[in-house]
Amino acid sequence: MVHMGYKITDKRDLSPIDFFVEVEAPHIAKAWKPGQFVIFILHERGERVPMSVYKAENGRIGMFIRKLGKTSLQLYYEFNVGDEFYSMVGPLGKPIKVKYYGNVVFASDAVCGQAENYATLKAMKEVGNYTISIQTFENAENVYPEEFLAKPVADEHYLTTEDGSVGIKGHYLDIVKELIEKDKVDIIFAGGKLGSLAKLAELTRPYGIPTYATVRQIMVDGTGMCGSCRILYDGEVKFACRDGPVFDAHKVDWEDVLRRANRFLEQERLAKERYLE
Ligand code: FES
Known part of the structure; x- marks a missing residue:
């Protein structure tokens, strides 16, 4: 299936209930800081799904997703490596304070x-x-x-x-x-x-x-x-x-x-x- 926008570069099962997806999003990966999240939209009329970030490296955003709602199931079953998300927004929210605490x-x-x-x-x-x-x-x-x-x-x-x-x-x-x-x-x-x-x-x-x-x-x-x-x-x-x-x-x-x-x-x-x- 061909989608426009943000290309999926990796997708793997983490367990029977969760999976990993990595998406090319250089501008978000560069700006992201721990504590912040992203929102992805699979297709033009799709819902906006907020997601925590696992890794923001090399221009890519990695996420852990539960096969729970309609959109996550659609992503799991219908999107593969090489396909593209319609859109991704972020980074959103406030970063945490990263400093020495002990x-x-x-x-x-x-x-x-x-x-x-x-x-x-x-x-x-x-x-x-x-x-x-x-x-x-x-x-x-x-x-x-x-x-x-x-x-x-x-x-x-x-x-x-x-x-x-x-x-x-x-x-x-x-x-x-x-x-x-x-x-x-x-x-x-x-x-x-x-x-x-x-x-x-x-x-x-x-x-x-x-x-x-x-x-x-x-x-x-x-x-x-x-x-x-x-x-x-x-x-x-x-x-x-x-x-x-x-x-x-x-x-x-x-x-x-x-x-x-x-x-x-x-x-x-x-x-x-x-x-x-
Ligand atoms: Fe609308 Fe936070 S999602 S105010």
């Missing part, structure tokens, strides 16, 4: 978080931090191939599965707790499931450990105009696309975030069903 932890338990884990720690290691990566997957089957884990950029790497079928049995929250007790955490970043991020905020709060989480909300324009991704932060309304998506987790109203994130689940399920019919 021991920097990144914890992740879902597809976008796994991409951010690598991207964030790579930048943090380059400026001299001691980097600790914790990557949680549901089970051995869903664990990514070694070359897509954050190991190369982590001074310490923990792989956990929730069912214990490979690596350490448990969740990143268990490892974070142990590391805090050993006084090994100066700052923590995290991405992935919103419910886990809410729990992480509660876990680190009593210790006063700076905790930054990627707050994924439903986005439409991605530029702060539509209001779709609004969150309550420190008593104020903020937009995840413009003011985030990385926020101080201790100031986020997680109850509100979790409620809003689920509001289109039924519509998304129907769109996916129609595509698969």
Whole structure:
């Protein structure tokens, strides 16, 4: 299938549920900084899909994508290496502050978080931090191939599965707790499931450990105009696309975030069903 715009240079399975796509986008790759995201549009009338960045190197943007909604399935089944996306917008959002903190932890338990884990720690290691990566997957089957884990950029790497079928049995929250007790955490970043991020905020709060989480909300324009991704932060309304998506987790109203994130689940399920019919 021929598409106009941004050429796909690599596409591979990461697990039965996630895949990797790399796209030629030199202007975005050059400007991108950790913490920022992109939006891709597959075809002229396609939806705008926000995506975390795994790598922005050599003029290419690499992304980890879950085979979840209609657009991601369409990309997985209908687009191949050499095909082109209709459009890609970015970089969007605010970069995180990359500087020396000491021991920097990144914890992740879902597809976008796994991409951010690598991207964030790579930048943090380059400026001299001691980097600790914790990557949680549901089970051995869903664990990514070694070359897509954050190991190369982590001074310490923990792989956990929730069912214990490979690596350490448990969740990143268990490892974070142990590391805090050993006084090994100066700052923590995290991405992935919103419910886990809410729990992480509660876990680190009593210790006063700076905790930054990627707050994924439903986005439409991605530029702060539509209001779709609004969150309550420190008593104020903020937009995840413009003011985030990385926020101080201790100031986020997680109850509100979790409620809003689920509001289109039924519509998304129907769109996916129609595509698969
Ligand atoms: Fe529209 Fe953020 S996506 S305001």
